[in-house]
Amino acid sequence: MSQSSGIHRPCHFGWEGIATKSVTLGNLARIIGGNLVRGDANLWLKTANFGKPKYLRSDQIYFYTKKKSWNQQLDAIRRVRPKAVVLPPSLSHHPIPPSVGLITVKDTFAAFWRLALWNWRHCSPRVIGITGSAGKSTTTEMTASILKRKWSMIKTQGNLNTYSFLPSYLVRLSPGHRILLLEMGMKSLNNIARQCSVVRPEIGAITNVGEAHVGSLGSLDRVVRAKQELIDGMRPGGVLFLNADDPRSRKLNTRHFRGIVRTFGIRNPADVRAHSVRYTSRGMEFRVRLDRTDYPFRIPVFGVHNVYNALAAIGIARALRVPVRDIQEGLAHFQPPKMRLQFVPGRGGRTLINDAWNANPTAMMEGLKVLKHVSRGRPAVAVLGDMLELGNLSRWAHQQVGKFVAKISPDWLVTVGKEAREIGTTAAAMGMNPSRVRHFRTREGAARFLQQLPRNAVIYFKASRKLHFEKLVKLLRAP
Known part of the structure; x- marks a missing residue:
């Protein structure tokens, strides 16, 4: 049973009755509202690539994106020589190899949408x-x-x-x-x-x-x-x-x-x-x-x-x-997404729980419950970072997590980042031993401290995406 690959891979399009799942270059130009400047109108196309020059292949039609430099995209086009490209008319067509078909449209993203909607229908x-x-x-x-x-x-x-x-x-x-x-x-x-x-x-x-x-x-x-x-x-x-x-x-x-x-x-x-x-x-x-x-x-x-x-x-x-x-x-047989409660062997027999994909207070507290359940007799360490995108609820949300940390009482609480300091301050105010609460401005500082903790500890990592706690996990994982 086939399952799709990542969208950075080539995009396939097809329709009922055509086993090849393809479209001619001329028909594609009409579908996306473009002008076929050059190329064989009867050339068959099977795969499209929107703005991913790194994944460009010779059997694709490539759609230009303004989110990447034109030189980067042009280099890929000249090296790979796809079947055709879709560009805005403002770009010079002369550097593109003559073997590559060319369609011009005012807005390449809108053109890609037209292709997608046509295929969807x-x-x-x-x-x-x-x-x-x-x-x-x-x-x-x-x-x-x-x-x-x-x-x-x-x-x-x-x-x-x-x-x-x-x-x-x-x-x-x-x-x-x-x-x-x-x-x-x-x-x-x-x-x-x-x-x-x-x-x-x-x-x-x-x-x-x-x-x-x-x-x-x-x-x-x-x-x-x-x-x-x-x-x-x-x-x-x-x-x-x-x-x-x-x-x-x-x-x-x-x-x-x-x-x-x-x-x-x-x-x-x-x-x-x-x-x-x-x-x-x-x-x-x-x-x-x-x-x-x-x-x-x-x-x-x-x-x-x-x-x-x-x-x-x-x-x-x-x-x-x-x-x-x-x-x-x-x-x-479900395979969990990466960085969602992912168990990783750490140095010195430690167990690292990489939950670093993103963070909000509800998810952070659920992860802390997992730490409490799986540590059972082993030192439990919570490493918590800033939770972002919370607006005017930010201070309240970090305080709520701090109260919850005090309630489940891990052996150590380590916080990283400006906002996360509130978690530790609140946890200590709510009864957690202040000597077991440490705050660091950087991941590296936290890593140095964590390496000194008991070798059989279970260490849980959670923060918003921008803090890149997976890099902290990488510093501590077993070789």
């Missing part, structure tokens, strides 16, 4: 949209791990999950792809709405509504509005999954939703409800009652929050009538 996959303040990437990967056992799909890669990346997924669709699985992120209002206006998801899931991106949006109410865009943008008759245990998800408005609303959870009654949740040496185990039968599930990652992610994935799979056995197998 010729394919009919079932569309799944997943959003949420935390857990959406993991839920997407869990869902993919289940569905790829049954169908071929295109899915979101990494954190390339906003409107500007959507055409890179649409252009790769072919009639053989049965599923388009999209993680829907946003940095502003209307981003998810714009994605939905194109693809209209048939199945949607909102993992939770929290503090992530409150800085760029301005308030928690606006975060709720942003997630509401998925509900309002789904196609009629669809199935929506909401978190029954998440207080802010209750602010989402489903009164005008013309479809079926399903819930998932643990504490409160839910359509997909887990019980008997427990930590094991290799991850989490839990049970879910489906169709009047109790089924066991296992996921190879730690944390109750990951059980919630799995419940959303189970709900989505059941909406697609995937057999329970396939769901169990898919979750059991």
Whole structure:
């Protein structure tokens, strides 16, 4: 069963009835509203590349981007000699080898969008949209791990999950792809709405509504509005999954939703409800009652929050009538995204928990719960950095984490960054031994201190993306 590669790879486009999944250069010029300056109009093209000169190949048509230097792109074009290029008319065409076809358009990104939309109209996959303040990437990967056992799909890669990346997924669709699985992120209002206006998801899931991106949006109410865009943008008759245990998800408005609303959870009654949740040496185990039968599930990652992610994935799979056995197998073999509670061997027998992809207070506290559970008798060390994009909630959010640190009482708390100092100050004020709280301005300073801690320690790392805590993990990992 094929699964798509990263969008930095070539983009494939195709339509019904044409086994070669290709288009002629002349037809492509008409599709994107361009002018065929030179080249054989009957030349067949199969793959497109938008603004990735590093990945340029001779069988591609290359779309110019203004986000990279023209010299860099031109060097790649002259070296590789793709079948054709799409450029704005303002650029000189003389340096381009005469064997390379040439189409000019006013806006190459808009042209790429036209190609993507044309391809989208010729394919009919079932569309799944997943959003949420935390857990959406993991839920997407869990869902993919289940569905790829049954169908071929295109899915979101990494954190390339906003409107500007959507055409890179649409252009790769072919009639053989049965599923388009999209993680829907946003940095502003209307981003998810714009994605939905194109693809209209048939199945949607909102993992939770929290503090992530409150800085760029301005308030928690606006975060709720942003997630509401998925509900309002789904196609009629669809199935929506909401978190029954998440207080802010209750602010989402489903009164005008013309479809079926399903819930998932643990504490409160839910359509997909887990019980008997427990930590094991290799991850989490839990049970879910489906169709009047109790089924066991296992996921190879730690944390109750990951059980919630799995419940959303189970709900989505059941909406697609995937057999329970396939769901169990898919979750059991799920590969977690990098830097999300990733266990790494450290020097001197230490265990490093790399959770450094990004941070908000809810996710940080969930990770600290994992540290508490897995350390069990070994020294527990929390290494926490700035949480950014929290706006006027920043000080409050860091204080909330500090209170939680004092509650779970790790052996050491190490903070890095200007904002994170508040975590340590609050933890000490709430009763944590001040001699076990250390603050550093740099990752290197923290690394030197951590290397002096007991050799069997379990060390947890969490901070916003800009702090690059994965580099701190790298300094401490075993050779």
